[in-house]
Amino acid sequence: MAASPIFLCVRNLSMPGHAHPPLDVPAETDTLLAGLNPEQRAAVTAPGSALVLAGAGSGKTRVLTTRIAWLIATGQVSPMGVLAVTFTNKAAREMLTRLSALLPIRTRGMWVGTFHGLANRLLRIHHREAGLPELFQILDVQDQLAAIKRLLKRLAVDSERFEPRRVQAFINAQKEQGLRPALVEAWDPYSRRLLELYAEYEAQCQREGVVDFAELMLRSYELLERNALTRAHYQERFRHVLVDEFQDTSLLQYRWLMLLRRADNALFAVGDDDQSIYAFRGANVGNMARFMQDLGIGEPIRLTQNYRSHAIILDAANAVIAHNVNRLGKDLWTAAGRGEPIRHFEALDDAEEARFVVEEVQDLHREGLPWGGIAVLYRANAQSRALEHALFTAGVPYRVWGGLRFFERAEIKHALAYLRLVANPEDDGAFLRVVNFPARGVGARTLEHLEAAARTQGMSLWQAACQGGARNKGLAAFVALIEDVRAQVRGLPLAETVAVTVERSGLLTHYRGERDGEERLENLQELTNAAVAFAIENETQDLMAFLAHAALEAGEYEAAAHADAVQLMSVHAAKGLEFPAVFITGLEEGLFPHENALVEQDGLEEERRLMYVAITRARQRLYLTHAQSRMLHGQPRWGLPSRFLEEIPTGLIKPIRARSSGSWGAKASPLAPGHASDARTTTGGAPGPTPARRTDYPYALGTRVLHPRYGEGVVAGYQGQGPETEIRVTFPHVGDKWFILAYARLTVRGGVARG
């Protein structure tokens, strides 16, 4: 497989990255700096290394791109001497787009990309030094989990005790800390076993020539660390390293960046500790303080003027985030007016919440706001269902972000597995995925034999299958098919290769025969389109590059991405975006903040930052909604309003009542007892089982109750029904406890409860 042009141009190791004569560009440097406020200007022109503490909506991306343009235009660096790192592909693209608008330069060869994308780039170039085959494959999260399950099975590990996801999380956590198995300390037998599994997993990946996300980072880190010449080359080249969303860097990524640093290079980091919401993925906010220390930076440059939101919205955001203790500290301000109050709506259940959102959305649209100017945010993707249903029923166009992405869909993964086998038939993971899909009579028994043969002879499944001859008819057919396709696509352009492989795989025929195969067929067609687009955009026909792209950029191929539609997404997915109108839904204890987060170290603070991110997405109008009950796992579940609602000064909030007759929607005081048994009617539509069942619960939410062991607490929610109904009580010192209602010995202060 020929290396792509991308790789060829970076292969030119003699490319000087240091100063060069100023570009002959029409953009005067004064023009570049015009319109920046003093802090932004200071950041753009900062000599040497700097840390920029950039609040939400403070022009962070503008500063970053303007700095690159300014450095180039003033001759301080050549385009090839810049390394700019982001976390999302979207952000990287955005940066390149803005950059080419500022300067007439060719951005294609520039090193602007995500950490993982750049790590991949390094490893492709230096695969030999890194100890990887030229055609190494990238495992996405699903692939990695499948590989781990396979490993556990092969080693006959009790996967009840060692849950695959646990093992996966353990391995990734170690890698994100830069730790190989030999460096991890394990004191108890369980940890020791985990460690063994980590080591075995590594061996398996190495054998199969595959690399997971964390491995991309770790392997490229080790490459730079161990090869002084290579390191020196990139240090010489990248005179300016710029990092976006610095608060999201992991320890390993931090050290990766530091390897590229030389005394006369400049590191420019932009971040906002208040928007650090990826700790669960290894992000380490502490990197910001460490950065200042390691680089001898006294104070960060603070960008506190917000150009996005009205003052009321900022006040709310500032008030919420002020409850966090661990902060570098900054308050946002705006020159814009106060704006409208924040609207708050309490719904009886998630269905009513969704109906409220739809009605308001329709009003906004009638007032002239395009659908696309409206975002509906939620904490967990599962919440999108009720909202989608209501929007769909009302005929409002909407687009859901997140969830299952294009390259993660089963049919696409299948097609990609065929392509991976075309690129490299030794890929066991890909082999197992499609050896019997579509079904061709290769069952568990055949695979057992094959795996045994492969193991004893130390070869891949593919080799074993070739060698074992045609003991199984289906297996022989599969081998013949793959060999045939490999021969057929040799020398074909990328898109043809994809089209031919998909066709020959039999996937199309298979899905044509399925009831719900229509959408899958469309997706498979779309895969060829994606290949065409990829080939044009990157000027390459390299299948490996396309497969890497598929793993590193799972989404972004949805149809109608640019249509005017209401945007539905998780708060995480909304980071970096802004909308004239924003709904934050599901503001309930247990959901937002999420109950899992409450038991994690610093979990509540991270949830609060998430709330901060959510609020600061809004430019003019902000809605907050919560529901008294919500369907969860097919059961209604009750919760108190989120504490974040109370952290916003009441003066900024205007409660909204449901508009339909007979409804009830004023903001309730969460500690006011007594409304659980009030019979209430809901808006016109079917209210679901809610009102009837509510009367079954003996204590109102918020009721103070006494427990013989834990003392006084507050009723925080219910789950389930009938004799298995559980009650959740929050105790001041003990936290949340669940009890079976029928057995819980609870008393209400001042009397015994009904029930």
Next chain:
DNA sequence: TTTACAACTGTTTTT
């Protein structure tokens, strides 16, 4: 070996 269906279980956020 494949298919169909029952039982079980987890369930946040994502490059």
Next chain:
DNA sequence: CAGTTGTAAA
């Protein structure tokens, strides 16, 4: 509720 795993029958 939905996705996965286990079991029984074809």
